[in-house]
Amino acid sequence: MQEVKEPNNGNNSNRPKKPLIYYYVIAMLILLVLNAVLFPTLNRGGVTEVGYNQFLDMIDSGAVKQVAYDEINSQYAFIAEIDGRPGVFVTGVWPNDGERLLEQLRSNPDITFSASIPTQANPIMEFLTNWVLPIIFFVIIGNLLSRYMMKRMGASGMGGLGNAMQFGKSGAKVYVEDAQTGVRFSDVAGQEEAKESLKEVVHFLHEPEKYAQIGAKLPKGVLLVGPPGTGKTLLAKAVAGEAGVPFFSISGSEFVEMFVGMGAAKVRDLFKQANEKAPCIVFIDEIDAIGKKRDTSGFSSNDEREQTLNQLLAEMDGFDGRKGVVLLAATNRPESLDPALLRPGRFDRRVPVELPDLQGRKAILLVHAKDVKLEGNIDWDIIARATAGASGAELANIINEAALTAVRRGRNAVKQKDLEDSVETVIAGAERKSAVVSESDKRIVSYHEIGHALVAAKQSNSAPVTKITIVPRTSGALGYTMQVDEGEKLLMSKAEILNKIATLTGGRAAEEFILGKENITTGASNDIEQATKLARALITRYGMSEDFDMVALETVSNQYLGGDTSLACSAETAAKIDDKVFALVKAAHKKAYQIISENEGKLHELASYLLEKETITGEEFMNILNKDEKTIS
Numbered sequence: 001m002q003e004v005k006e007p008n009n010g011n012n013s014n015r016p017k018k019p020l021i022y023y024y025v026i027a028m029l030i031l032l033v034l035n036a037v038l039f040p041t042l043n044r045g046g047v048t049e050v051g052y053n054q055f056l057d058m059i060d061s062g063a064v065k066q067v068a069y070d071e072i073n074s075q076y077a078f079i080a081e082i083d084g085r086p087g088v089f090v091t092g093v094w095p096n097d098g099e100r101l102l103e104q105l106r107s108n109p110d111i112t113f114s115a116s117i118p119t120q121a122n123p124i125m126e127f128l129t130n131w132v133l134p135i136i137f138f139v140i141i142g143n144l145l146s147r148y149m150m151k152r153m154g155a156s157g158m159g160g161l162g163n164a165m166q167f168g169k170s171g172a173k174v175y176v177e178d179a180q181t182g183v184r185f186s187d188v189a190g191q192e193e194a195k196e197s198l199k200e201v202v203h204f205l206h207e208p209e210k211y212a213q214i215g216a217k218l219p220k221g222v223l224l225v226g227p228p229g230t231g232k233t234l235l236a237k238a239v240a241g242e243a244g245v246p247f248f249s250i251s252g253s254e255f256v257e258m259f260v261g262m263g264a265a266k267v268r269d270l271f272k273q274a275n276e277k278a279p280c281i282v283f284i285d286e287i288d289a290i291g292k293k294r295d296t297s298g299f300s301s302n303d304e305r306e307q308t309l310n311q312l313l314a315e316m317d318g319f320d321g322r323k324g325v326v327l328l329a330a331t332n333r334p335e336s337l338d339p340a341l342l343r344p345g346r347f348d349r350r351v352p353v354e355l356p357d358l359q360g361r362k363a364i365l366l367v368h369a370k371d372v373k374l375e376g377n378i379d380w381d382i383i384a385r386a387t388a389g390a391s392g393a394e395l396a397n398i399i400n401e402a403a404l405t406a407v408r409r410g411r412n413a414v415k416q417k418d419l420e421d422s423v424e425t426v427i428a429g430a431e432r433k434s435a436v437v438s439e440s441d442k443r444i445v446s447y448h449e450i451g452h453a454l455v456a457a458k459q460s461n462s463a464p465v466t467k468i469t470i471v472p473r474t475s476g477a478l479g480y481t482m483q484v485d486e487g488e489k490l491l492m493s494k495a496e497i498l499n500k501i502a503t504l505t506g507g508r509a510a511e512e513f514i515l516g517k518e519n520i521t522t523g524a525s526n527d528i529e530q531a532t533k534l535a536r537a538l539i540t541r542y543g544m545s546e547d548f549d550m551v552a553l554e555t556v557s558n559q560y561l562g563g564d565t566s567l568a569c570s571a572e573t574a575a576k577i578d579d580k581v582f583a584l585v586k587a588a589h590k591k592a593y594q595i596i597s598e599n600e601g602k603l604h605e606l607a608s609y610l611l612e613k614e615t616i617t618g619e620e621f622m623n624i625l626n627k628d629e630k631t632i633s
Contacts (some may be wrong), residue, residue: 327347361387362384
């Protein structure tokens with residue numbers, strides 16, 4: 001896509017203008033000429049040098065009024081009146097004539113002696129110094145500052161101070177579809193349902209008459225919602241690329257300005273440009289910056305953001321959808337948007353852009369790997385299964401990390417091992433090869449990780465263990481156990497949740513079994529956090545508790561941004577929930593400790609093997625474990 005620059009419609013903007021300094025120099029030259037003509041005797045700093053004889057004659061004539069002796073320069077400075085106008089003069093000292101001159105000066109009662117004679121200022125130079133030059137200085141500084149501000153505000157879409165009409169410019173980037181650089185639906189993978197919903201928009205822009213014949217109207221607005229990194233902006237560009245129409249792109253935060261009314265003016269200008277270039281697509285990214293629910297308390301009913309939202313609502317009601325102006329918007333906080341923005345007639349269609357499933361992740365990996373040189377047969381199913389819950393942006397980062405890893409290892413192509421290592425780098429962090437871990441700590445970490453793996457392997461309905469390592473990571477972990485489901489898991493049963501909680505407590509259970517309860521370490525802090533969170537969700541969100549049945553006791557906000565939760569129950573009920581959470585985690589911990597104690601021999605054997613190898617695969621783990629052991633349900 002190529003950015004289109006709007007033509008300049010101003011009449012005088014292209015005319016060459018002479019800088020103000022040009023006129024300042026001319027004015028200074030005129031003043032200097034006048035100064036030289038009007039005050040020729042004062043052009044040497046206001047002092048005139050005369051001969052010694054002329055000095056004596058001026059004394060005799062009574063012209064000298066005040067005298068001072070300059071010991072540093074060995075000369076006399078005096079004030080005398082010539083033709084009725086006082087002036088400052090200097091003369092040298094005649095050798096061996098000091099006493100006689102002093103008597104002559106004392107004999108004249110009109111002459112006074114001074115320590116020094118002040119220099120007479122040149123009137124024009126004094127005027128220039130005290131008035132003209134400071135004014136010129138401030139005018140030049142003001143001119144430079146105004147030019148700087150005009151450039152800055154012009155870059156942000158506000159325009160310059162010299163043209164008040166520029167303040168309301170939207171600042172949206174305008175693109176025209178290009179066959180060589182435009183984004184197509186083929187460039188977007190893993191979002192087939194979202195693409196199907198948006199293909200109807202493209203079809204309308206190509207053949208609007210078909211819809212007009214039957215009386216159908218295109219949705220005025222399409223809202224793309226989903227977690228960060230899932231490709232919402234890429235989908236909007238793909239719609240414009242497939243339709244071959246101009247594409248206006250602007251972020252919601254760009255509407256919010258310091259001056260009240262500026263955001264509303266930008267909205268008006270944006271829709272004005274869109275109507276002029278129809279058919280076209282207008283894309284507002286992060287629309288929640290201006291589309292948040294309005295305050296009902298009445299304290300902020302006139303703030304800038306609310307005025308911008310009101311103008312956006314009015315513009316969406318006013319423009320004609322039959323012209324082919326389609327408004328796309330993206331957000332990862334749909335619950336915060338104003339209901340008036342989501343009603344039919346404004347954003348008629350809501351398109352979820354969720355995290356990709358197994359096949360979607362595989363398709364995304366293939367799209368991003370098409371420009372990467374690969375070596376050998378790459379098993380993309382393994383990489384896709386290992387990246388459950390990853391977004392499209394994270395998958396693209398995994399491919400790039402694999403390419404960087406191949407370069408660091410001195411190869412010119414990416415292998416399967418590079419991809420598997422890049423998954424670990426993105427999920428758990430890079431290896432900290434420089435970290436110094438004592439042998440005693442490494443031994444504790446090895447028992448801790450084998451405890452997780454052993455509890456997971458000895459339970460049914462648990463994901464298989466694929467890798468165990470005690471190599472420290474940049475994320476702060478001293479080791480980790482990786483479990484990967486063989487297929488895509490969309491639902492979890494109560495048994496699976498309980499087994500997962502038990503697996504999380506397996507590390508601490510192994511430490512207790514080997515070291516005793518008095519010597520357990522802080523290595524289980526993250527396990528405790530995850531186990532508690534999962535146990536609480538089982539009761540408050542999933543309705544899997546017999547005591548509370550199917551009652552929602554917890555609300556989730558910002559589900560696409562971490563899912564903050566808050567209890568929606570009384571204090572008494574919250575206390576009961578805490579008791580149930582304690583009981584669940586304690587039971588899971590007891591179950592994990594029992595599994596560890598019943599498999600003491602395998603625990604020591606596997607921990608010793610891991611301590612020696614530092615990293616083992618799931619296959620190695622299962623080969624040692626499955627010699628003569630039975631699985632506990």
